[in-house]
Amino acid sequence: MSRPLRIVVAKAGLDGHDRGAKVIARALRDAGMEVIYTGLFQSPEQIVQTAIQEDADGIGLSILSGAHMTLFPLVVEQLKAQGAGDIVFFGGGTIPAEDAEELKKAGVREIFTPGAPLQNIIDFVERECGRGRQLVG
């Protein structure tokens, strides 16, 4: 692999719960990836723009405010609108199982809920984002 994976860790909407996002950002960085943390209160448009500008392989979105059924689909929509459908989009937060299923059908690659081991998330990102890289490269 020529360069490390680049991952945008994002917070959207009005949700200030950033503990999980920061832990994930740190864990991915410790696993050797380059991590760009968007900071709080980003719009779906801004998140996708950041990912494109940063040439990111993946976007991880964290939502704990209950707005997941609105904001995840808006990011998927923006990925399509901005021609960035190849970026692996995943997320996490307080998301009930049936909502997670619905989001996966709508184009979110994976949803991690509280208690998900960091290693599972790291493995997922390496596998899925790395695969995207091989197809392109």
Add this chain to the structure above:
Amino acid sequence: MIERPSGLGAQTTPAFEEEQRSWAAGSKEGRPRTGPGAGASDRTISDVPLQTVYGPADVEHLDLAGDLSWPGEYPYTRGIHPNGYRDRLWTMRHFAGFGNAKQTNERYHFLLSQGQHGLSVAFDMPTLMGYDSDAPQSRGEVGKCGVAIDSLLDMETLFDGIDMGAITTSMTINGPAAIAVAQYIAAAEKKGISRKLLGGTIQADILKEYIAQKEWIFPPRPHMRVIVDMIEFCTNEMPLWNTISVSGYHIREAGSTAAQELAFTLGDGFAYVEACMAHGMDVDSFAPRLSFFFNAHSDFFEEIAKFRAARRIYAKRMRDKYGAKNPKSWQLRFHTQTAGCSATAQQPENNIVRVAFEALSAVLGGTQSLHTNSMDEVLALPTEKSVEIALRTQQVLAYETNVTNVVDPLGGSYFVEALTDEMERQAEAYFAQVEEYGGVVEAIEAGFFQKEIAEASYRYQRSIESKDRVIVGVNAFQKEDKLDDLELLRITDEMGREQARSVQEIRAKRDGEAVKATLARLQVACRDPKDNVMPHLIDCVNAYCTEGEIVDAMVQVYGRYTERSVF
């Protein structure tokens, strides 16, 4: 034969201290821990190293009068009431709010009918951040994690049929806290209830927003001015109102240790004290109505030690550093909520048990009021059923366990006293660090707290990953969950659209000139440091200005805060 001390606090001999050291270290005779949790968890959940056993030598330095005293006596380590819970139980107060004001009002009527003592309002994210329900920033968030309150009309609906002069209300809102107080006063006065009769509290702790919870609006300095105005106004006009609730809860939820929660929260409290004094207020005029809010996490004894240390540190500083003369100014009163971050999405029914233990630690620590989390809050807002179990947990604790019979039952425990002392020592060390930055606001601007908390939360997560710490159902004793078995409360997006329509209707119906005029006067007050913004806010609210409009007017003067993120 070693001479043994005759009682707690008695002098020990060197030979006895040597004997105790060997016990405590567990090494001389070889007592390594071989059972579950061997290794890293010989430390508290906050990484405080523990001895195998504690003894007289650990508390020898404690001064019975100066450090412990009696319940109801300075420095209140053993509680602020001489008779503990024997005169009055803690207040069972459940935080609730969802959907629109009408739905939440129904929940309030239910809770009051089930024996709850006071109300506690949870607002939705747009309300907390100062946006109206029809703002683009609010999409998907309206009514989701609390109730949507856009204008006075919503506040009136929220308390419909509830005697605002007879209950106490706690409102958890910070950025727009002054606006919420104005709405609460206006709603009561429209019903003919004087503001002088309103009891309760508002969180209004903006410093911890920058540190942990991240629901800010303006930058720290102008925000502090608004808070001081609010404290001053409520001190003068609302004799039954607790003016601010300085909160460690969110600091802990963001991943801090117990000592950080203690130190950062008290540090924030002292920053408000200093700001009010700098504004010319006499410390004894406002200090008796300051209150605090702590987290009850899962490390049982550490939490109890934290609560006891909080009272002691506060009393000492209020008396000796700030010169308060009224004993009420020395007494730290606090609300406690069980730790949301200790709840697990896996096997959520287990959260009922966690909550019960955490609630017990809060009660043994002497809390004045308590919120017990519902088992399903890790997945969604709680259902009525799960809220009822959480309330019943408190009732069982209060009426069946008999822990309320004796005041500060753990006072004098070698371990609890030594840990209380250790908590105080760590807090003092943090105060010194913050002082080096020049104060709390400066330390916030430098990212000090944010970085300390991020470090602690990462260490904690790593300890779970490596199984140094066992979390039942998460990294041990797992089973395949059928999450869908649990019935969850769902807020539809239709509710959000309805609320957006309702705020637009208000804008169409009200007197537009009054709106413009009151907002303009508010801006003048915001620019004038000698004025107090509160009366102007009440005018705006009475003119049915929406929260978003009022916040926008203030942002035009003060600007909006942006954070430099660290992870």
